[in-house]
Amino acid sequence: MVSVSSAPRRLALRVQYDGTDFVGFQRQARGRSVQSVLEQAILELTGEREIHLHAAGRTDSGVHALGQVVTVDTECTIPTDKFPFALNAKLPEDVCITGAKEVPFSFHPRYDADGRVYHYRIDNQPFPNILYRRYAWHIRPRLDLESMYQAAQPLIGSHDFSSFAAAGSPMGPPIRELRRIEWTAEPPLIRCEVEANAFLYRMVRNIIGTLVEVGLGRLRPEEVAAILAARDRATAGPTAPPHGLCLVEVRYQGKSLFAES
């Protein structure tokens, strides 16, 4: 408990977590959420009476993060550059703070973000590598990466992504600007990096699930443009499982809030 208080500040924190053992980022009626674990640790550390955390993205159960951004207001005296170390000492081993920065009270981690980068990992071999099982989707048949690459091209740009949005997406126009979908093959691992200004609910996992259908030869690459044009979730492929997905960076005015470590 820190009983001395100083002038209130708003801190932005960069947060990593292994999503395996969480019900998701956001506090739920039941279950262990990243938000509740963070709030509990911050209360313990700062001795504040209450804490309200805001986050850039509400990742689903099982989804990981290397670059989630949250803000918290505090009157504690811990210097900003020491805050990650102090808070990490209170956090369980599957959550870790890797950066802290004072931001103006007008800053909001979700509304002010203008870019999000996600990775999706696939373990593409007959038997899964057991050390990737928490972090990659195991797919037994060999994927045709060239077809998946081709199929992804029409998705680049500003489009109505309704075909790739799960029920539960926020209201408002379903237009998003998909800036890039990049594939890296490090056999047997395949990594997909996706960047957009923002994503609809489950949009990354629905895009990956659809492109995997192409890679398996169940959809032709040219069908993906038609799926996009249909603006109907029923036309696209299944949702890829959460454990292959990781929020790697949130961008503000085109860049990370945090200096590279």
Added chain:
Amino acid sequence: MVSVSSAPRRLALRVQYDGTDFVGFQRQARGRSVQSVLEQAILELTGEREIHLHAAGRTDSGVHALGQVVTVDTECTIPTDKFPFALNAKLPEDVCITGAKEVPFSFHPRYDADGRVYHYRIDNQPFPNILYRRYAWHIRPRLDLESMYQAAQPLIGSHDFSSFAAAGSPMGPPIRELRRIEWTAEPPLIRCEVEANAFLYRMVRNIIGTLVEVGLGRLRPEEVAAILAARDRATAGPTAPPHGLCLVEVRYQGKSLFAES
């Protein structure tokens, strides 16, 4: 339960496991061992009355394997090529069989092995990557990889490795042939691949712990040759933690028992 029986066979199995939640390979008085989990699953699958498993290496608690080799004798009728799939259906998610091959009854996975390959992973950056925390040793200060590479050279070849053997090593001459120590830097990850005909107890972890002392500037590279010559465990560095270590392959007559998948 399979009630039909066929002629007895000896099967060699290639086994992967995530060592995090095990007390080690070998059955212990208490705790969950890989051996007991495997034996239980094989009993369930085959309906045998008892099972005696032999393994190429007895990995410590927390150490992983991608290429452990075990043998088991069975009279079950499951064809050898179907055995991994059938057994995987009975195994928990942190153990997986990736190959099976019928071998003569004279074959012993430990005594007949003439090569072992281990990987050791280091996560070398200011904050650990949370997705590597089960599989890599996090070291905050930047390691001098060039010095570590240099320091490792005198270890290559046939030597008395007593300086790197923990108490508890089997009796017999402590001479082992270290065939290679290779470093791969994929920043922030550093991977070390080590091969020998066989290793003394904790020899890989003691070598890595000593080379890391060099990488941190606490030992000079040329001191490692003197440590080797001293044949005294007290002269070497600390034991590297188990979770960075993985048994990746066991070799028989210079090669894997199993065709590459």
